[in-house]
Amino acid sequence: MILSGLIFGIYPLSLAGTPFGLAVGPEDNYEKIEIALRDLRAESKKLFTRSYLIYTKEWESKMLSNADYYRDNGLLGDLVIGCGDWTQQKEIEIEFENWLGFIRKVIDRYGSYLASIQITNEPNLSFMEGSKPYIIAALVKGVITAKKEAQKRNLPIRIGFGSVPEGPAAIDIFWENLAKVGGKKFSDSVDFVGHNFYVDVFEDKPLDLNEIPLAVEKILRNLREKNLITAGIPTSVPIRVTENGWPTGKNPVANIERTYERQTEALETIISTVYNLRNELNISHYELFGLRDADSSKEDLFHQYGIMRDDYSPKLAYDTFKRLIQELGI
Numbered sequence: 001m002i003l004s005g006l007i008f009g010i011y012p013l014s015l016a017g018t019p020f021g022l023a024v025g026p027e028d029n030y031e032k033i034e035i036a037l038r039d040l041r042a043e044s045k046k047l048f049t050r051s052y053l054i055y056t057k058e059w060e061s062k063m064l065s066n067a068d069y070y071r072d073n074g075l076l077g078d079l080v081i082g083c084g085d086w087t088q089q090k091e092i093e094i095e096f097e098n099w100l101g102f103i104r105k106v107i108d109r110y111g112s113y114l115a116s117i118q119i120t121n122e123p124n125l126s127f128m129e130g131s132k133p134y135i136i137a138a139l140v141k142g143v144i145t146a147k148k149e150a151q152k153r154n155l156p157i158r159i160g161f162g163s164v165p166e167g168p169a170a171i172d173i174f175w176e177n178l179a180k181v182g183g184k185k186f187s188d189s190v191d192f193v194g195h196n197f198y199v200d201v202f203e204d205k206p207l208d209l210n211e212i213p214l215a216v217e218k219i220l221r222n223l224r225e226k227n228l229i230t231a232g233i234p235t236s237v238p239i240r241v242t243e244n245g246w247p248t249g250k251n252p253v254a255n256i257e258r259t260y261e262r263q264t265e266a267l268e269t270i271i272s273t274v275y276n277l278r279n280e281l282n283i284s285h286y287e288l289f290g291l292r293d294a295d296s297s298k299e300d301l302f303h304q305y306g307i308m309r310d311d312y313s314p315k316l317a318y319d320t321f322k323r324l325i326q327e328l329g330i
Contacts, residue, residue: 054084104149116192238282
């Protein structure tokens with residue numbers, strides 16, 4: 001497959017998850033979000049919004065209410081349906097009929113607004129969804145159910161699942177276990193595999209700019225040439241970079257200052273590397289995390305992932321991202 005360009009996306013809201021809880025700040029301004037998205041997209045390019053719902057039986061009503069807000073404000077495009085409350089260690093079971101019923105309900109209510117659904121966000125991350133013993137079964141059943149429901153309703157929604165790179169925090173035998181549980185019906189239902197990764201963000205020592213392309217390539221090549229082969233996912237299934245970013249502020253552990261200038265350089269390097277690998281590794285999407293800071297007054301990096309400040313004034317990286325969408329996007 002020869003891809004003419006990348007399909008770009010972006011997380012448009014302010015809330016961000018951290019190892020220490022949620023990063024929150026000033027409320028989202030949907031009018032300013034719309035203006036920014038329209039500006040970034042310009043007249044001819046695609047720019048999908050990426051939004052999240054996290055299912056638990058207790059949260060279902062709240063999640064559907066959130067989805068109503070996303071729909072009413074034009075923020076349903078690429079949707080992630082996460083699974084389970086990973087803050088509750090005692091939650092070791094899931095009622096599968098409720099979980100699958102929630103997926104069907106989302107497609108029924110919002111399917112005509114959706115370009116894709118990603119079932120699970122980071123199922124192989126040990127302290128998030130991967131902490132749940134049911135997660136692989138929920139992933140497999142969820143993908144098959146979503147695909148079947150979309151086909152039944154004749155909706156062109158692409159169905160996939162999420163992942164993170166191998167490392168100390170990842171589950172060692174996730175891909176082997178996925179192969180055992182999945183099977184042909186599952187692999188035939190997968191339209192894409194999402195990959196969340198952050199290069200030069202959490203390291204104790206900053207990478208040189210010329211080290212970033214190799215780090216990005218290593219992550220994506222390992223997914224394509226090792227993990228997906230292990231899981232029985234064919235090379236015809238595209239990879240999507242579904243969460244990637246380079247926040248400003250300070251690393252709370254290493255206390256490294258992260259500048260606006262460095263943000264724009266790092267993001268251009270990362271995105272250009274993904275673009276250059278798109279044909280060899282069959283990469284279709286790049287989705288940025290995210291549009292605006294959670295709280296620009298907080299100096300830690302978890303509150304400053306945006307290419308805009310929390311008042312929607314642009315950082316240097318905003319114009320860089322806009323230019324890259326025009327140059328490299330579909």
